[in-house]
Amino acid sequence: MRKPADQTEKASNKGNVKLRKGLWSPEEDEKLMVYMLRNGQGCWTDIAKNAGLQRCGKSCRLRWINYLRPDLKRGSFSLQEEQLIIHLHSILGNRWSQIAARLPGRTDNEIKNFWNSTIKKRLKDSVISTTSPNNSISSDPINGITGGMISFEEHELMNFCMDSISATTSSSSMQNSITSATYQFDPFPPLQDNSHEINIAPRLFNVPNHSVEGGILDDYGGFEQYVTGFENDLSVPSLENDGNAELMFDKRSSNGKYLIDVDQSIKVEDFDFGTNNHWQGGQNLKTGSDQLDWESLLANVSFSPYLDFQIE
DNA sequence: AACCGGGCCAACCGCGAGTTG
DNA sequence: GCAACTCGCGGTTGGCCCGGT
Structure with a gap:
């Protein structure tokens, strides 16, 4: 203060x-x-x-x-949010705004503070605890992803993401890629609501070649949607x-x-x-269901709530 | 009850990038 | 091309809160 x-x-x-x-x-x-x-x-x-x-x-x-900001969430971070923050930070590092963009209602400052005050300490404790011989994986969300142990799936996931990032190394090439035959798709879609049961794995699917409308590519190979009145648009x-x-x-x-x-x-x-x-402007992202069927959503790309544009 | 120390977090600072004239 | 201005980001600060002693 x-x-x-x-x-x-x-x-x-x-x-x-x-x-x-x-x-x-x-x-x-x-x-x-x-x-x-x-x-x-x-x-x-x-x-x-x-x-x-x-x-x-x-x-x-x-x-x-x-x-x-009206669309800000209040209260402590949910387990899903915490896991996602840890995961995104493992890939993006201290790019808090990028991480915050994937957590609707959370600010970069909030996430940064949460990381520095809570997660960092718990990660440290977790690393220490995993070095002790009698330690096994617990229900601690930290241990689920990091704590010195990364699952095979997580590792593959990160490789995929890093490949996506490295594929486009500069903003200029990023812009050029918008109109090129292929573009990198955002591997870290924003959380819809922390009350949902969320599979934090990114969408691993191919998108057919087409021009990109309704969004831009961000600095990290992700696709930034134009979302009015939501985390990408702070206006009201x-x-x-x-x-x-x-x-x-x-x-x-x-x-x-x-x-x-x-x-x-x-x-x-x-x-x-x-x-x-x-906020009203974000309602176009809401699904209207309390429980999302992520498998079916992933199976049907065009039905994904993240897609704010038409796939041809 | 008083003190202390650590955690939390709102807000500031400095910098780089983008925009405008 | 350049300077001034604006915006956004990440790092840091420091006051309040709260549990422990």
């Missing part, structure tokens, strides 16, 4: 505007939230200015992404209703419920920021 904002004010380089630093007050959160709901994402410097915040745009962006749609916005999001351990008067311009009902509800 930082010092309270009013203790760390300093003059901005431009315009002698005092910029606040440190913790965000509920009033500041409210201002930013209301502004984002009304106007959506734009230039962060303008957002900070127009929202009446004495913050730099960078600070506003961080606050929005890491805390105020503008709201044009009248009344009040009742916004729910927890502040640390307590579940706060903010009733915001939005200048007679917004009315949001049943606007729940809880863990089970995602």
Whole structure:
């Protein structure tokens, strides 16, 4: 945590505007939230200015992404998420944004903190414990993947992924590959919901040659979909209703419920920021079923919820 | 009850890449 | 081509919380 904002004010380089630093007050959160709901994402410097915040745009962006974003999950990481983080980190390293992109509702900062504070320590402990003679594989998710022991399937999986990554070594070649005969498919699809039973194995299937629409190739050989209002798009749609916005999001351990008067311009009902509800824009990714049949999904490529484009 | 130390995590910092004029 | 600006990312900091003593 930082010092309270009013203790760390300093003059901005431009315009002698005092910029606040440190913790965000509920009033500041409210201002930013209301502004984002009304106007959506734009230039962060303008957002900070127009929202009446004495913050730099960078600070506003961080606050929005890491805390105020409606589609953020709250609470501890699930077992599936934990396993996926460990797995992705084994391949991607400290590319937290890339890892976060595969965990809907989680931020890179959150994952980074989780890794540094929890997983790292447990991995270390796990490595130590696996060196002891009487140790066997436990139900610990760490041991399922790492802990010094990687299953044959995992190893093959990683080889596959690394091959995919190495196949396209630069962003320029990546861009060229978009229109080339073949392209690398994202081996790490995002988790749909942590309540689902998830097979963390990537989709090992071939995609016929076709032009790619509705997405771009990322820096690691993956296919980044254009997903409006979800983890790839942190903006929110503008709201044009009248009344009040009742916004729910927890502040640390307590579940706060903010009733915001939005200048007679917004009315949001049943606007729940809880863990089970995602932002409207992400609903195109939801399957509507509590239990996904991953085998059948994998068997039928065109039915995959990850595919946001048509395969010809 | 007071103190201490480690964990957690929000937020800052610096840097590189991309964009704009 | 260049400088200024903006954005996004990863590393780091440091205050709060909480369990142990």
